[in-house]
Amino acid sequence: MPGTSSSHHVSRRAALAIGLGAAASVTLPGPRAEAASPGAVGGARLGRPGVQVAPGAPRLPKLAAQSWLVADRDTGDVLASYEAHRALPPASTLKMLFADTVLPKFGRTQLHKVTAADLAGIPYGSSLVGVQAGTTYTVEQLWQGVFLRSGNDAVHVLASMNGGVAETVRQMQARAADLQANDTHVVSPDGFDHRGQVSSAYDLTLFARAGLRNDDFRGYCATKTADFPAGGKKTFQIQNTDRLLTGQGVQPYEGLIGVKNGYTSHAGNTFTGAATRGGRTLLVTVMHPRAGYEAVYEETAALLDWGFAAAGKADPVGTLVAPLSEQPESARAADSGAGAAGAGPEAAGAPAVSRTDDWAFGGSAAVAVLAGGGLLALRRRARPSGRRRRQA
Numbered sequence: 001m002p003g004t005s006s007s008h009h010v011s012r013r014a015a016l017a018i019g020l021g022a023a024a025s026v027t028l029p030g031p032r033a034e035a036a037s038p039g040a041v042g043g044a045r046l047g048r049p050g051v052q053v054a055p056g057a058p059r060l061p062k063l064a065a066q067s068w069l070v071a072d073r074d075t076g077d078v079l080a081s082y083e084a085h086r087a088l089p090p091a092s093t094l095k096m097l098f099a100d101t102v103l104p105k106f107g108r109t110q111l112h113k114v115t116a117a118d119l120a121g122i123p124y125g126s127s128l129v130g131v132q133a134g135t136t137y138t139v140e141q142l143w144q145g146v147f148l149r150s151g152n153d154a155v156h157v158l159a160s161m162n163g164g165v166a167e168t169v170r171q172m173q174a175r176a177a178d179l180q181a182n183d184t185h186v187v188s189p190d191g192f193d194h195r196g197q198v199s200s201a202y203d204l205t206l207f208a209r210a211g212l213r214n215d216d217f218r219g220y221c222a223t224k225t226a227d228f229p230a231g232g233k234k235t236f237q238i239q240n241t242d243r244l245l246t247g248q249g250v251q252p253y254e255g256l257i258g259v260k261n262g263y264t265s266h267a268g269n270t271f272t273g274a275a276t277r278g279g280r281t282l283l284v285t286v287m288h289p290r291a292g293y294e295a296v297y298e299e300t301a302a303l304l305d306w307g308f309a310a311a312g313k314a315d316p317v318g319t320l321v322a323p324l325s326e327q328p329e330s331a332r333a334a335d336s337g338a339g340a341a342g343a344g345p346e347a348a349g350a351p352a353v354s355r356t357d358d359w360a361f362g363g364s365a366a367v368a369v370l371a372g373g374g375l376l377a378l379r380r381r382a383r384p385s386g387r388r389r390r391q392a
Contacts, residue, residue, distance in 0.1 A: 040084075040085055041085070041180050041182055041202065041321055042078060042084070042202060042318040042319050042320060042321055043078070043317065043318035043319060045081075045317045045318055046078065046081055046084040046085060046202060046317065046318040047084075047085055049083065050082065050083075051080070051081075051082050052078075052080060052081045052082070052084070052317040052318070053079075053080040053081075053314065053317060054079075054080075054314045054315040054316070054317060056313065056314070057079075057080065057310050057313065057314035058306060058309050058310050058313065058314070060080065060306060061299070061302035061303065061305075061306055062302075063082070063286075063289070063299050063302070063303070064289045064290045064291050064295060064299070065082070065286045065287055065288060065289045065290075065295075065296070065299055066083065066086065066088060066287055066288040066289075066290075067082060067083040067084065067086045067088060067200065067201040067285075067286075067287040067288070068081065068082050068083075068201055068284070068285060068286045068287065068299070068303060069081040069082075069084050069201040069202055069205050069283075069284070069285050070282060070283070070284050070303050070304075070306065070307040070310075071205055071209075071282065071283045071284075071320050072280065072281070072282060072283075072307075072311070073209055073212065073274060073281040073282065073283050074280075074281060075316075076209075076319045076320035076321070076322075077316035077319060077320075078316055078317055078318035078319060078320065079282075079307055079310055079311070079314050079316060079317070080303075080306075080307075080310070080314070080317060081201065081202070081317060081318065082201075083201070084200065084201050084202040084318070085183050085200050085201075085202050086183075086200055086201070086287075087183045087184075087185075087198040087199065087200050088198060088199070088200065088267070088270075088287050088288060089193060089197065089198060089264065089266060089267035090184075090191055090197070090198065090199035090204060090262060090267065090270055090287075091191050091192075091193075091262030091263055091264045091267040091268075091269075091270045092127070092150045092190070092191040092260065092261065092262030092263070092264075092270075093191065093199070093204050093207075093260050093261070093262040093270045093271065093272055093285075094184075094186070094189075094190075094191035094197070094199060094204075094207075094262070095146055095147075095150065095155065095189075095190070095191050095260055095262075096204065096207040096208055096211050096259060096260050096272065097172050097175060097176060097181075097184070097186070097199075097207045098146075098155060098158075098159075098168070098172060098189040098190075098191075099143070099146065099147070099211055099217055099220075100175060100207055100210050100211040100214070100217065101168070101171050101172045101175045102158055102159070102162050102168060102171070102189075103143065103211075103214060103216055103217055104214065105162060106139045106158075106161065107139060108138065108139055108140040108143075108216065109138055109139070109140065110138065110139045111136050111137070111138060111139075112136065112137055112138075112139065112142070112157065112161055113134070113135070113136040114131055114132065114133050114134065114135055114136075114137065114157055115133055115134075116133045117160065118133070118156060118157045118160040118161075119131065119133060119153055119156060119157065120156075121156065121165060122152050122153055122156055122190075123152065123188075123190070123192045123193075123194075125192075126152035126153070126190065126192060127149060127150045127151060127152060128149075128151050128152060128153045129145035129146075129148075129149040129150075129151030129153060129154050129228060129238060130145075130151070130153070130228060130230070130236070131145060131151065131153040131154055131157055132229075132231055135229055135231055137157075137229060139158075141226075141228060141229060142154045142157055142158055143158070143216070143220050144220060144223065144226040144228065144238065145228065145238070146158070146220075147220040147221050147223065147240070147260070148220075148223060148225075148226055148238050148239065148240045148241070149238050149239075149240075149241060150241055150260075150261075150262070152190040152192065155189055155190045156189075156190065159189050165188065165189060168189045169186050169187065169188065169189060172186045172189060173185075173186045176203070176207075177324075178323045178324050178325050179203075179206045179207070179210055179323050179324075180206070180321045180323070180324060181199070181200075181202075181203035181206050181207065182203075183198065183199060183200035183202065183203045184198065184199040184200070184203045185197060185198050185199075191262060192264065193264045193265075193266040193267060200287075201285040201286070201287050202285075202320075204270070204272045204285045204287075205272060205283050205284075205285045205320060206320060206321075207272075208258075208259045208260070208272045208274060208283055208285070209283060209320055210323065211259065212257070212258070212259065212274060218257065218258065221242070221257070221258030221259045221260060222245070222257050222258050223240060224239065224240050224245060224246055225237055225238065225239050225240070226238055241261055242256075242258070242259075242260070242261050242271075242273075243261070243294070243297045244256050244271075244273055244297050244300060244301060245258070249293075249294055249297075250294050250297045250298060250301075251301070253273070253275055253300075253301050253304060254275070254277070255275040255276045255277045256273060256274070256275045257274050257275060257276055257281070258273070258274055259272050259273060259274050260272055261296070261297075263293075267288065268287075268288040268289070269288065269289065269293060269295070269296035270285075270286070270287045270288065270296065271285070271286050271296045271297060271300050272284070272285040272286075273300045273301075273304065275304050277308050278308070280308065280311055282304055282307040282308065282311075283320075284300050284303045284304050284307065286299045286300045286303065
């Protein structure tokens, strides 16, 4: 994958172990294998390198992701994982944390007239939904731009409404701390390839679980198409980039309810998906498969299938913890102490970014705001291909 560090290569032994699955408890060395972390959030096993799965569980599918996790949304049971706390660039899956933080603050019908200042600082190469300065949008339309098209222009407008990018980053980091997402370091709300911006499969799953408790969050991530303002009374249709939801290029997944995909040329592909079958809802996060563009969706679907087959047959290897704000005071102190060992991207083993990757980290540079007609024409000319080298 372009921009991916050579330190991310999986050993043949680890790849073979994933492909063959596990009929017994497995702990094999993965990339940059580290010692077990007894203080890992969610349980000691989630801090260990390699595949974590209970004895007697169904055979796991063949996977090439650098990190993944399968969990039950309602019980919080983690059914299986691989490098669950490994800190990696999250791409646009970080927008789940942005939405979980900011979405409750504005009503769906609230109006906002976009200014050029709202659109300043969008990283070059960002995915855009087509927000235009001088046009008035409802908050609902802006969130549709975030969830369906992963529009960094919509993100920056909402962040501006929320007190600015810096304030929004501060709030997102505070929300991550409350969720005990200690592997996550937020640099910008859009999820772009900013230096030091990382998360983990465990943390992304926490964000999805928290977000899906909000009806608006759940509704937006499940929306396949929407009409978006094009200036005046004109609109154009936008389609969700979640391929397991729309079926573009891959088979749509039965029972899928969201949640968010992401892509940058540096980070590769990331995806957190949720699906319901037989009254059970599973969450799966897959980060950075080494195969083609569709692999992140194919591996998510395979892990969802495995999770539904394993439900009731596999003991959990960990748990999705509850937010600190929802726990009794005594439990908060204990959980905070247990999670301290894994706090921060350095402790989580975040990969260093080499200077050869500096081109991808343009978050501090403002981009010129395109005029409404030109931007709209650009969006209309763009092919709906997943092969583009832009954030999604």
